[in-house]
Amino acid sequence: MSMARPMMGARSIAVLPTPEPTRQLHVVSSAVGRRRRPKVFFATVTVISIFVIIVAQILLSISLQSGAYEIAGLQRDVRELGRMYQSATQDLNRMTSPQNVAQSAEVLGMVGNSNPVYLRLSDSLVTGAATATGAGGTLVSQGNLVPNAMLAQALAERQVAATAAAEAAAQQARTGVAGSQTGNVGPGSAPAPLSPVVAVPSPQGLPSPATR
């Protein structure tokens, strides 16, 4: 169709008395040019739009992808933290089990008074008969008779860790000795000085309330 129009134009011009071939060509070309310009414009717009859409889609896809990776990463973190939480809870529950508390108290030399005895601070009256618990008289002196497989497992693990720590400490001590000989003190070989223990002054024995 576009070829047909200049031909029709040429025919109508041919009717005029003074036709000029070069001018004729020029007009045609300018008319064609003028008519073609919008088409190139639309084509360009279309191509650019398509290009923009493709780029946008790629960017969206990339961001979605990286989002997916981030989600997967965070989910992995959640799992890891969940495991850490479980591990810590497990340890806490084992350590707070009465078997462990009783045995630890025994190891620390704590002995439960067998008789309930009360001291009334106001008049220093002792109610109940305080009797000393004899050797082997504590409840767990015969060992823990309420087994706990989970605690046994934890104790074994603790023992392994303690042995490893002792070995590490021995190793460090050796390094420390070697270090001091050369005048260098290794990190961790000098413990932080303990803050001095301040005794609570109690000049008249136990404090007792003045009100009656």
Add this chain to the structure above:
Amino acid sequence: MKMRINRRRVAMSFALVVIIAVFFVTRLIDIQVVGAAAFNKASQGKMSIPETLYGTRGDIVDINGTVLATERMTYDVTVSPRNAKEFSRTTEKGEVIVTPQMAAKEIAAITGQSADGIISIINDALADDPNSEFAYVTKGADVDAFTQIKALEIPWIYFEQNPDRAYPNGAVAGNILGYVGSDGTPLAGLEMGYEECVGGVNGSQSYARGADGVRIPGSTVVTDGAKNGSTLKLTIDSDLQWFAQQTLATTASRENAKWGMTVVMEVETGRLLAVADYPTFDPNNIDAYAPEDRGSRAFTSPFEPGSTMKSLTAASILEAGLVDPTTPIYSPQFIEFDNGARFRDHGPHPANLTLQGVLRWSSNSGIAQLGVLLDPESRHDSLVRFGVGEKTAVDFPGESAGLLRSSEQWDNQSFYTMFFGQGLTLTSIQMASAYAAIGNDGVRQPVSLIDSCIDQDGKTARPSLPEPVTVISAQTARTTVDMLENVVTHGWLTDYLTIPGYRIAAKTSTAEQSDGAGGYSDKFIVSLAALFPADDPKFVVLTSLASPDSNSSASVVPDVNNVIKQIIKTREIQPSSGQPIDYADYY
């Protein structure tokens, strides 16, 4: 000419469009109809990955919220034997070649197996099938072991995770908690009985995965939602429970007892604070225990209680107004009744006893002669009111109702022996509940072991309990408690059971037990039931021990004494006041 050209163009364009359309339609039919099933199948396998949503089982906690049973994730460590070759690992010192032996040693150090053992697992699997892709290295590794093994980054080691039940306090209340199977099915105890509360329901979901293995966002479809179990809160105090178990186990092992139990019950509420069984059972380690030791005998094994029953008999005849504590009764060592029933007393004692004296000396002849003043029907009714012969409100799995025959079925011997606890059976829980009724002004509260069931949203559901039963009047109850306190203060118990500053009412029992062949064995079941503080009873402590070496109820007295002291200390029970009415033992 112009028209012809146009028509040709239109025709060609149309033909082109038709050809393209036909091509697309053909392909569409090919994909959507002809090959649809195959494509669907292929996509299912490749893109839709099913996942189990685990509905976690609820915790079981004690009255203070201490976790007694909980859910944890354990890991089965598996190996691909045919791929178990050496591999290189990047360390600080550079690339290191790790042989299967070295890797096995590293795993063994974590799991506690031997390195050779792990290597032989691999070799055995390869011997069976040279292309073996799967074998278990170990099952049920905990989260710490899992993390450590995972950190080794051994390419041919894989993991499977399994939810598993853990009991952080081990055998504390293990006998009543029960246990679950490896597939999560509850098999015994409260785990089974309260499945409705603690049980979780697994669900399922599926998601799509890209070619790189990353989950495609938004592709998750939950086909079946999981439901987590609720928390079951018990009335048990786990510290007291442990103490009761520890002290019972100490006594029982010293006495070489076959089994035993200690029950601590709150008088005013009927709540069980401790139900200790011996042998104790640690549900973390089921296989280490004989099947009969995995449950709670306190609920499931009734026995002839013996003389602890005399308190119930005394309360019944006092309630009927037939006697008072000083009613005289000639109580010989041996007695034979008109119907042929005959029995003797356990030890020598004066014969000129009052009802108080009968209890203090635990005279069978005395209590039987006084007991028959009550007609059989009233006797039966009174026992039923005490809860004898019916299951407690706990309805523990496998709980026994004990044995109480109707009065027409009583044989000549048991017609009399029932007064002192032979010829009928009770569980320890039933007996504790009966004593609690005496301590609670004659009102028997329903026994409870479950405080509540708390769901995920914090909604609390309490079990529905039957109404309290008035067994005897408050006056009769008071008189009975006074008599039981005199049993302690008048007799040998006073040296062993007394706690300075506190009043305790108690009754011992040395009961004959069935030998399983229709007779009685030469071993006894010894018990002590105590109510304290006797001025206003708050707690029942009942301990029984089967076949102790000493064959004497003295063996359980220190046990009850220890538990009472522990309750006094932990619950800050104030010292008692007042004195019981001192009824005379003799006429």
